[in-house]
Amino acid sequence: MTAAHAGHSVAHFNKTIAMTIFRPGAEHAALDDFPDAHRRLLTLGVGLFPILRKDEKVWLEIPRAMLNKPFLFTINISSSIGERGFYASQMGPEIMAEWRRIGNTIQLVALNTEFRAEGGGKRAGEEAFSPSLLAAGPVASADHPERKAFLVDAGLLLSDIPGMSTRLEMAYRLPYNVDRGNSYFELTRADEKLTTLNAKVHYFTPRIPAPPLVAPPVPVPTPPQATPDPRSMFMGFVYNFRALPEEKMSPRRADGRLGHFTETFTDLSDDLKANPRVHYINRWRLEKKDPAAALSEPVEPITYWMDKNIPPKYRAAVEAGILEWNKAFEKIGFKDAVVAKQQPDDADWDNMDASHASIRWFVARTWASPSGRAMSIRAPARSWTPTSA
Known part of the structure; x- marks a missing residue:
């Protein structure tokens, strides 16, 4: 395998970063300069999209079978600047997405789930409403002969997918850009x-x-006040690629007389409907172990993880607040439907991935006291919410 080097000039810091890229056509098996552990990773096929890492470089392996196949793509904000709405521990967008390959370019595409149609109207609906491109980059290798998969540079995610540059400009009236x-x-x-x-x-x-x-x-916004230098800031994003469940949940229509968080879309399957808008409630996959029992434990409880960033002196109170919800679930026949677990202080995993519902602690410059926030992930178009890892 040969490598090419491209200089990337960053005017703000007046320095050049050398970036190593793969030449399309290089085989996975030819990565002789990679540690054995990385070669074993590719051999074992760990992960929905296996990760290959060497120094600061990261690659994703995309199986051919996963092209044009929807999955859940979520973005959560793990760290921020602590003012004007830019806070840590925030949930970002939840997107139905898929990988598309156009020649030697790989695209991460957000599917348009706001407008849907089945039957004879499906083709017209797909033609009428465009998907959106989230990120794109060159294919970094040829297909692995046995695994039928190829590599892409994960650096395509080091862009402004969350759209923070626009939010920063709205808050500060300054043109912030991503420094790749x-x-x-x-x-x-x-x-x-x-x-x-x-x-x-x-x-x-x-x-x-x-x-x-x-x-x-008119008043002019001040520059950021919570960073050492208002010209520069780092934000942490947790990107999750989550496989959709093989067994779909039965959707439940929302009732305007009851308070639910909902998934709303326009159904164009029947052009005779007076109102094509459809509202489904967001639901947990909660099923009784004993369907015949008046009160039964669930097959899988709703598990909320208390993040290790919660100060120890507040953890007992947070846990009690989580478990208080069990009283409500008992009225609909579930015993111990909600479980609280504490993330170990030495845990090397993050509660902001798409497998954990969590309670996190965050602080801000303009608030008098710290606050907590609950996080869960839902899959649009499936009326499905994962509970715990």
């Missing part, structure tokens, strides 16, 4: 149903404008 050369992956992990990458993305603006000599007619 100083963005990187902190952690990566994978199992057969999930691939997770923790990215640290650097945003910067070349300069902060001097304040006007005369007061402007």
Whole structure:
């Protein structure tokens, strides 16, 4: 295998980053400079999309069978700047996505689930409403002869997929951009149903404008106050690729008289409907071990993990608050439907992946006290929510 080097100039830091890329056509088996552990990783096929890592470089292995096959793609915010709505431990978008290969380019595409149709109207619906491109990059290797899979540079995720540059400009009226050369992956992990990458993305603006000599007619936002240098900030994103469940849940229509979080879309299958909008409630997959019993434990409980960033003195109170929900579930026939677990302080896994519902702690510059936030993940279009790992 040969490697090419491309210089990437970053004006803000006036430095050049050398990036090594694969030449399309190189075989997986020819990665002679990779440690044996990495070659074994590819041999064993660990992960929904197996991860290959060498130094600061990260690759994803995409099986041919997973092209054009939907999966759940989520983005959570693990770290931020602590002001003006930019807080850590926040949930980001949950997207039905798929990989598409166009020649030697791989695309991560967000599917349009806002408009749907079955039967004779399906083709017209697909033609009418476009999907969106989230990220793209070159294919980094030829297909592995046995695994029928190829590599892509995971660096395509080190871009502004969450759209933070626009949010930053709205908050500060300054043009912040992604500095790809100083963005990187902190952690990566994978199992057969999930691939997770923790990215640290650097945003910067070349300069902060001097304040006007005369007061402007309308107030001007101040630059960021919570960073050492307002020109530079890092934000942490947790990217999750989660396989959809093989067994679908039966959807349940929402009732406007009851309070539920809902999944809403436009159903164009029947053009005679007066109102094509459909509302399904977001549900947990909660099933009784003994369907005939008036009160039964669930097959799998709703498990909330208390993150290790919760101060120890508050953990008992947080746990009690979680378990208080069991009183409500008992009224519909479930015993111990909700379980609280504490993430060990030395855990090397992150509660922000798509396999854990969690309670996390976060603080902010403009708030008088810390706050907690509950997080869970739902799969659009499937009316399905994973519970615990």
